[in-house]
Amino acid sequence: MKYITISNLSFSYEEGGRLILKDINTEVKAGEFICILGQSGCGKSTLLRLLAGLEKPTEGEIRIGEQKIEGASLERGVVFQDYGLFPWMTAGENIMLALKQRFPERSKQELKDIALNMLKEVGLKETVYKMLPKELSGGMKQRCAIAQAFSMNPPILLMDEPFGALDAVTRARLQDLILKLWAQDNPKKTVFFVTHDVDEAMLLANRILVLGQSPSNIIYECVIPEDRRPTRENQFENLEMLKMRTELIRQINRDVAKHIE
Template sequence: MSSIYINNVSFAYKNSDKLILKDINLEVESGEFVCILGQSGCGKSTLLRLLAGLEGATTGEMLIDTKKIVSASLDRGVVFQDYGLFPWMSAGANIMLALTQSFPDKNKKELKEIAYKFMELVGLDKSVYKKLPKELSGGMKQRCAIAQAFSINPPILLMDEPFGALDAVTRAKLQDLLLELWSQEEQKKTVFFVTHDVDEAILLGNRIIVLGQSPSNIIYDCKIKEEDRISRENQFDNIDALKLRNTLIQQINKDVVIRIEKFTE
């Protein structure tokens, strides 16, 4: 099981006393696919960094089941906006490093097979294995990071706008792959997926959360039943999908309107 509990979490970066997150309370059941929406700068990445254990909460606590999050751990695969690959290691070596840590009992040949399998799944050619991150395009680096996170098969996936730098077709393919990997497993992964794209959130999430800002907290939270899941085919003509889309856009914009009013007062 891998439920996540965020209890009264507030957060300010160490070099500043401005609260970025304020009084966040959230309970995520094991296997939920949570999409986080919100304006740029509202604290989505910050929240994910806390869940990854890269930052500690200023007040409050975060738990996975009963264990407090205190540092990064192999039970959480991360795909961040800046790809997270070590620049001095080849793409393949980056993936192998994560695999070696996750599967200490497997030999190098077995691990290499896993690495190639996931590189192929995300649409990367074998020749990419030996290339350094600086020799790859943004989209390719992003796919490497995704292959790395998927290959270690963690119970929790933390993804920060992972498909942002991709062209529309690759993006759609990887969205489908992510959903497939998530839904086919008996013990579903708990996924935290940050996006600023309302349509992507509707397509992927079975729970969608909107963060407001200054300081950020949860201003909207809805669950989508599995039987009501919206497919790529009916996303733009299903009335429920369109209603949800409108609600989410209103929620995101409501926060902007309030902030503009405060700004002009």
């Protein structure tokens, strides 16, 4: 059932330089929702860049099926914290640009229908299609970025702290949106989602990976079976989930304390 295999992955930005990631090993099933937690600077974005194919491993490798990742691919959609929209294009043009690359054989009208439908799906009005990113709020830009990523329908979705800059209510809405879009797909996308927020990770993930301080590897992981996924309503009442939450925080704090000593 393994789909993505990360083997003995180590990475340094410069040849012979400081290792950011050291000896990361894990296997991910198709359709798994993986959340990655870890202190600032530990290498979460770096790991996502490696998965995106924007960086090459210093040692080890990442495989998708039998295929080694050797570069960027439209099979892997990326949503960054800065939304990734070109400021000189309207929201609609941004989405269309991505769609044209992904589905070059489809007609412009077909792609426009996909874009408009997706904007609706993420709760935005049709008028947003003609608006520039600077005319949109942070939450609206983030919805556009999600619409862009999902409309391209990549089997693998990489999200780097996509909700970091948003208020709690908008964030909660977008968490629900991501879960809805992920759950309604068949087959489901395989998602890597970076966050600093333990509660966000527990609401979204099937499995949580905690990275230690750099040179970092996976210091702890926990599995949340789909049928025991906490909801926003019961998240702080469910004893099993509360224990898991306490343990996650304990592991993160223990690692921080170890590096302060």
